[in-house]
Amino acid sequence: MSKKAFVPQSGESTVISSGAAPRASAVQALPPASVAEQRAGLTSGGSLLTPVTAKGKAAAERNRGVKENRVQVAVRLRPFTRADSNVTERCVQAEGDQGIKLFKPGEQPHEFYYDYVFSEGQEEVYDCIGKPMLADAFEGYNVTLFAYGQTGSGKTYSILGEKGNEGVIPRFCRALLGLAQEKLEQDPTLSVKIAMTFIEIYNEKVRDLLERKRPGQHELTTLEIHEDKDKKVFVDGISVHTILNIDRITQLLEFGMSQRQTSETDMNETSSRSHSVCQLHLSQSHDPPHPDLRDVESIINIVDLAGSERQSHTHAVGERFEEAKKINLSLLMLGRALNSFSEGKGPPPLRESKLTRILSESFGGNSRTWMLACISPSTYNFYETFSTLQYAQNAKNIVNNARVNAVAQKLELRQLKIQYSLLQELYDKEKEKSRQLQMELRDRSAQLNAASEEVEALRAQLEGRPPPRRTSGQPLFVGRTKLSLRNILQQASNYVTLPLISDNPDNDGALLIVNTFPVLDKDKPQFTYADAEEGLMELLGKRLDLVVHVIGAKNIPAAYSARVYCKYVFKFKERQSYQSEERKGQCDPEFDYKKRFAWSDLSREQAEYLMSGDVLTFEVIGHPLADGPGEGWTSPSAADTTASPPSVKAAVSAFSDSTPTPIPKATVQFSPTQPPPPPRH
Numbered sequence: 001m002s003k004k005a006f007v008p009q010s011g012e013s014t015v016i017s018s019g020a021a022p023r024a025s026a027v028q029a030l031p032p033a034s035v036a037e038q039r040a041g042l043t044s045g046g047s048l049l050t051p052v053t054a055k056g057k058a059a060a061e062r063n064r065g066v067k068e069n070r071v072q073v074a075v076r077l078r079p080f081t082r083a084d085s086n087v088t089e090r091c092v093q094a095e096g097d098q099g100i101k102l103f104k105p106g107e108q109p110h111e112f113y114y115d116y117v118f119s120e121g122q123e124e125v126y127d128c129i130g131k132p133m134l135a136d137a138f139e140g141y142n143v144t145l146f147a148y149g150q151t152g153s154g155k156t157y158s159i160l161g162e163k164g165n166e167g168v169i170p171r172f173c174r175a176l177l178g179l180a181q182e183k184l185e186q187d188p189t190l191s192v193k194i195a196m197t198f199i200e201i202y203n204e205k206v207r208d209l210l211e212r213k214r215p216g217q218h219e220l221t222t223l224e225i226h227e228d229k230d231k232k233v234f235v236d237g238i239s240v241h242t243i244l245n246i247d248r249i250t251q252l253l254e255f256g257m258s259q260r261q262t263s264e265t266d267m268n269e270t271s272s273r274s275h276s277v278c279q280l281h282l283s284q285s286h287d288p289p290h291p292d293l294r295d296v297e298s299i300i301n302i303v304d305l306a307g308s309e310r311q312s313h314t315h316a317v318g319e320r321f322e323e324a325k326k327i328n329l330s331l332l333m334l335g336r337a338l339n340s341f342s343e344g345k346g347p348p349p350l351r352e353s354k355l356t357r358i359l360s361e362s363f364g365g366n367s368r369t370w371m372l373a374c375i376s377p378s379t380y381n382f383y384e385t386f387s388t389l390q391y392a393q394n395a396k397n398i399v400n401n402a403r404v405n406a407v408a409q410k411l412e413l414r415q416l417k418i419q420y421s422l423l424q425e426l427y428d429k430e431k432e433k434s435r436q437l438q439m440e441l442r443d444r445s446a447q448l449n450a451a452s453e454e455v456e457a458l459r460a461q462l463e464g465r466p467p468p469r470r471t472s473g474q475p476l477f478v479g480r481t482k483l484s485l486r487n488i489l490q491q492a493s494n495y496v497t498l499p500l501i502s503d504n505p506d507n508d509g510a511l512l513i514v515n516t517f518p519v520l521d522k523d524k525p526q527f528t529y530a531d532a533e534e535g536l537m538e539l540l541g542k543r544l545d546l547v548v549h550v551i552g553a554k555n556i557p558a559a560y561s562a563r564v565y566c567k568y569v570f571k572f573k574e575r576q577s578y579q580s581e582e583r584k585g586q587c588d589p590e591f592d593y594k595k596r597f598a599w600s601d602l603s604r605e606q607a608e609y610l611m612s613g614d615v616l617t618f619e620v621i622g623h624p625l626a627d628g629p630g631e632g633w634t635s636p637s638a639a640d641t642t643a644s645p646p647s648v649k650a651a652v653s654a655f656s657d658s659t660p661t662p663i664p665k666a667t668v669q670f671s672p673t674q675p676p677p678p679p680r681h
Contacts, residue, residue, distance in 0.1 A: 056127025
């Protein structure tokens with residue numbers, strides 16, 4: 001491993017005390033690829049992420065393009081062992097890649113379906129679970145795998161394996177280091193750091209399995225669980241070990257397992273008497289920071305639960321019996337938490353045991369989670385197998401809220417200026433490209449108009465009538481904007497400034513200034529936006545009475561200021577349009593055009609229209625100077641185009657922040673040819 005890949009902390013390990021949860025330093029990486037692509041082997045690390053077993057390939061094909069927040073559940077059916085008490089009558093069998101059938105003589109068989117069912121070697125377990133976990137972790141998601149089942153069902157074997165037949169953790173760690181190195185070789189700015197912790201929960205005591213005992217110390221130190229300011233759970237006083245290579249991981253795992261509580265029972269020679277949690281902290285960061293490359297971090301939890309025990313099978317007595325009671329109690333609390341999450345009934349009892357507190361993010365929280373349920377094939381363990389399958393069925397119904405853990409980058413001022421310059425350059429290029437396209441569109445439009453006029457002239461000649469009058473061929477400036485019902489009824493200030501959208505390449509920030517306000521009537525229930533939020537039926541029979549005041553426009557291109565006016569329509573009555581007076585030779589025309597609209601006893605048709613979205617549609621139209629500026633036109637000065645017109649300012653200041661007073665009828669303009677819409681009853 002290169003030094004850049006993993007920079008060790010001073011000393012062998014770091015102890016995390018109260019104040020912060022353990023964190024690995026950031027890893028600078030390429031933008032994370034999608035999980036689907038990584039699972040398909042289409043990105044860096046394809047050989048490390050691509051399934052090699054038939055079951056793994058089938059699972060990858062099923063999950064292609066799918067990001068699943070539901071807890072993924074797998075069942076592993078082990079061969080017959082000593083734990084079956086020499087009873088070789090089978091009670092369970094695998095049905096394809098996802099089905100399990102449980103049967104007992106004289107009873108109807110029980111059928112279960114899960115995401116995966118394993119009945120062969122370690123490779124297919126890692127293919128279907130370990131590789132998707134690795135892909136998610138490098139993308140920045142927290143991931144969790146926990147193995148559950150009765151004692152002697154093969155949990156520890158699945159998680160750790162044995163020499164020559166490794167389990168999930170050794171395979172996962174080897175691929176984790178290999179994929180990190182591949183990414184570093186691709187991106188010279190990438191920095192990666194991986195750290196490891198390893199704890200056990202024994203008789204409801206949390207202990208650091210990587211603690212080095214002092215002379216005369218017989219038991220590991222009991223540690224406390226705390227929450228940081230972000231409500232994240234961490235173990236106070238745990239040691240965090242930097243990972244440099246696979247040999248270091250192997251050394252730590254072997255040392256931790258040597259300190260884990262195990263003992264012999266009638267069902268298992270090395271029965272785990274504690275729950276173990278191996279936690280890896282993967283962090284990716286960029287040096288120097290770059291806004292286009294995301295820094296992410298993730299926490300990888302691999303949990304080996306102690307097996308549930310039936311005293312009549314294990315014949316545990318004394319200390320072993322007390323251990324079994326604690327194990328079963330913590331598993332009971334975990335089961336209740338799973339039921340609460342899956343059924344959505346009340347808050348889950350996460351504080352009832354140390355195990356549920358530590359795994360609180362793994363169920364319903366910020367994590368992608370896999371459950372590996374290990375079962376026995378023998379009728380001797382029928383009830384334990386049935387219980388495990390039901391446990392796994394409940395876990396299938398839990399949906400987490402996994403999200404990418406992005407780390408905020410600390411960009412220096414110089415880097416921010418560079419990024420600003422790059423963005424400004426990109427914006428200017430896109431703006432110029434847009435202007436060129438608009439000019440090309442205008443030229444094509446002019447050519448089309450000329451061709452159309454030529455066709456009309458030929459047609460007139462054939463019909464023996466005078467040719468039509470030729471237009472100037474120069475297009476108009478047309479700027480469009482809209483107001484929604486929310487804009488109208490929740491207007492926070494005395495006016496709104498709306499950007500005018502136009503295809504004209506000369507448009508450079510043209511604006512329309514509008515004010516809308518309701519006219520109150522105490523004798524009739526008034527329409528409010530709260531009514532709209534309640535639903536359509538709340539609007540029926542209400543009254544809507546408002547004034548639309550078009551104050552003016554700004555920044556109309558000087559080349560199109562010969563004649564400028566504003567038109568608008570209510571979309572409900574599009575044939576009724578309303579137009580202000582023309583303003584000649586003004587880039588910042590003042591329209592001061594008011595109209596009052598009233599609907600009483602809103603009908604269903606009117607209410608549906610008001611709920612539909614945009615209510616008012618405005619157009620500001622400017623004629624080119626080639627059409628003639630008209631009388632009184634003067635070239636606008638720089639002061640005219642940058643300062644607000646006095647009358648616009650006066651119009652704006654005429655309204656206060658308080659509830660607007662109804663405009664007197666004398667000031668409301670009604671066109672004799674275009675009356676306002678009549679009230680509907």
